[in-house]
Amino acid sequence: MIRICSTEDVPKGTVIRAEVDGVALALVHGEDGGFYAVYDECSHAAVALSEGEVEGCTLECWLHGSRFDLRTGEPTGLPATEPVPVYPVEVRDGDIYVSLTPSNGVTR
Numbered sequence: 001m002i003r004i005c006s007t008e009d010v011p012k013g014t015v016i017r018a019e020v021d022g023v024a025l026a027l028v029h030g031e032d033g034g035f036y037a038v039y040d041e042c043s044h045a046a047v048a049l050s051e052g053e054v055e056g057c058t059l060e061c062w063l064h065g066s067r068f069d070l071r072t073g074e075p076t077g078l079p080a081t082e083p084v085p086v087y088p089v090e091v092r093d094g095d096i097y098v099s100l101t102p103s104n105g106v107t108r
Contacts, residue, residue, distance in 0.1 A: 001090055001097035010035065010096070015059060017050035023100055023108075025087065026050040028070055030057050036070035037087040037098045039108050043068075044080035073104045084108075 004018050010029040017040055018025045024040035026049045034057070040050045042061040049068065052060045058067040058076055066080035073083035085102040 001088075001099050004037075004096045004098050007035070007091060007094050007096055013054050015050050015052065015054055017048065018098075020098065021100060024048070024050075025098060026052075026059060027089075027096065027098070028054055028059055030054065030070055032057055034070075035089045035091055035096055037089050038068060038070060038073060039085040039087075039102075039106075041084070041108070042066060042080060043075070043082040043084050049084070073102075073106055 012029045013031050015028045025037045026040040028036045040048050047063045052062045057070045060067045064079050067076045073086040083106050085106045086104045088099040088103045090097045
């Protein structure tokens, strides 16, 4: 697990971009209070998901409106049909840590 930032750096309902060992991550503080990390590129169009909107436990791609479930990486709306990699997140002592091994088995 690699420390990314403090929990205070990601207010609830927001997303930030982080790059770790060449892997671009969208780090999300979901409206459910959980922290999530997905690969920061829409599986439909090569645009940054970190520029999208958080709604509940989903992240919306700003370009075409595809939504991705932050827990599974699965698209919940078209035009995307392929999932994005999801990375395990741990919160320890107010800091957010991420593993770069996708928990959903999807590779980029």
